[in-house]
Amino acid sequence: KQEVTQIPAALSVPEGENLVLNCSFTDSAIYNLQWFRQDPGKGLTSLLLIQSSQREQTSGRLNASLDKSSGRSTLYIAASQPGDSATYLCAALPTGTASKLTFGTGTRLQVTL
Amino acid sequence: DTAVSQTPKYLVTQMGNDKSIKCEQNLGHDTMYWYKQDSKKFLKIMFSYNNKELIINETVPNRFSPKSPDKAHLNLHINSLELGDSAVYFCASSQELGPLHFGNGTRLTVT
Numbered sequence: 001k002q003e004v005t006q007i008p009a010a011l012s013v014p015e016g017e018n019l020v021l022n023c024s025f026t027d028s029a030i031y032n033l034q035w036f037r038q039d040p041g042k043g044l045t046s047l048l049l050i051q052s053s054q055r056e057q058t059s060g061r062l063n064a065s066l067d068k069s070s071g072r073s074t075l076y077i078a079a080s081q082p083g084d085s086a087t088y089l090c091a092a093l094p095t096g097t098a099s100k101l102t103f104g105t106g107t108r109l110q111v112t113l
Numbered sequence: 114d115t116a117v118s119q120t121p122k123y124l125v126t127q128m129g130n131d132k133s134i135k136c137e138q139n140l141g142h143d144t145m146y147w148y149k150q151d152s153k154k155f156l157k158i159m160f161s162y163n164n165k166e167l168i169i170n171e172t173v174p175n176r177f178s179p180k181s182p183d184k185a186h187l188n189l190h191i192n193s194l195e196l197g198d199s200a201v202y203f204c205a206s207s208q209e210l211g212p213l214h215f216g217n218g219t220r221l222t223v224t
Contacts, residue, residue, distance in 0.1 A: 031210050043117070043203055043215035044156075087154065093210065100169055101213060103156040 002027045002094050006104035013080055014112050021075040021107045023090035028068045031093045034101070035064050035075050037086040044089065048075070052095075080111045116140050119204045119216035126194055127224055134189045134219045136204030144168075145187040146213070147179060148203040156203070162187055191221075199223045 003026045013019050023033070032051050036044040048057045048064040050073065056065040063076040073090055087106040093099055119136040126132055138145060146169075147159040161169035162181040176192040187204060204216040 034212055036213075036215075041218075043217045044205075044213070046212035046214065049212045089156070091156075091213075100158050100161070100171075105153070105155055 002030075002092055002102040004090060004092050004102050004104040006088075006090060006107050008107060009105065010108040010110075012110045012112060015080060015082060017080050017111075018076070018078050019080055019109070021077070021088050021090075021109070023073040023075070023104055025071045025073075025092040025102075027092075027094060028071055029095045030068065031095055031099065033064075033066050033073045034091045034093070035062075035073075036089045036091065038089060038106070039086050047088075077109075080109075082111050082113060085110050115216075117204055117206055117214050117216040119202075119219055121219060122217065123220050123222075125222045125224065128194055128196060130194050131190070131192045132194060132221070133191070134202055134204075134221075136187045136189070136216060138185055138204075138206040138214070140206055140208070140214060142206035142208045142214070143184060144207050144209075145181065145184070146205040146207075147187065147189050148205060148215075150201045150203060150218070152200070159202075160187075160189075194221075194223045196223050 034049045035047045038044045050057045050066040061078040087108045089106040091101045091103045117138045144163045146161045160179045165181045178190045181187045201218045205213045207213045
């Protein structure tokens with residue numbers, strides 16, 4: 001059974017700092033690894049999706065990496081801004097039919113002025 | 114235009130009542146989902162439909178019954194509501210193995 005863990009649970013950084021969010025998963029047999037952000041009272045917004053054959057994906061100031069052999073993914077945020085404050089969740093999609101995206105518990109990020 | 118929309122946004126009701134949450138997506142996706150987010154913010158899948166066919170049915174009480182009249186709609190009906198059903202329910206859709214697109218959630222409070 002796939003388990004996804006995110007560390008730290010909460011993080012506070014000053015504006016402008018570069019930061020890394022960590023995600024680990026127990027079963028490396030995955031189709032992809034997805035990163036989302038969730039703002040308070042809102043749904044999840046897809047940020048990046050890394051296919052199992054890929055090592056990283058980039059979108060603007062965001063870069064996500066995937067190391068299947070070690071069961072880890074990281075989300076790197078460059079030059080953080082107060083608008084980046086949100087909860088960030090990673091989710092792994094296991095291989096197999098009717099596979100279920102398994103979510104981590106999230107990292108709550110606060111970027112301060 | 115909202116890609117995945119669900120109604121209502123808030124639902125406050127008493128124990129024992131029956132309620133429904135509606136979801137519609139205009140992305141042309143084949144697969145739709147219902148997720149439950151509990152008070153600790155943990156997201157867990159409840160159901161998944163692909164082209165109106167149920168493909169994932171997690172261990173949820175049979176008081177919860179999804180219905181997909183067409184591939185753009187997936188509704189969730191809940192009978193005999195209990196206090197423990199209070200949570201935020203999210204609808205989502207995806208195409209094959211692509212990223213999930215979520216609605217803004219329905220906050221259900223059972224009193």
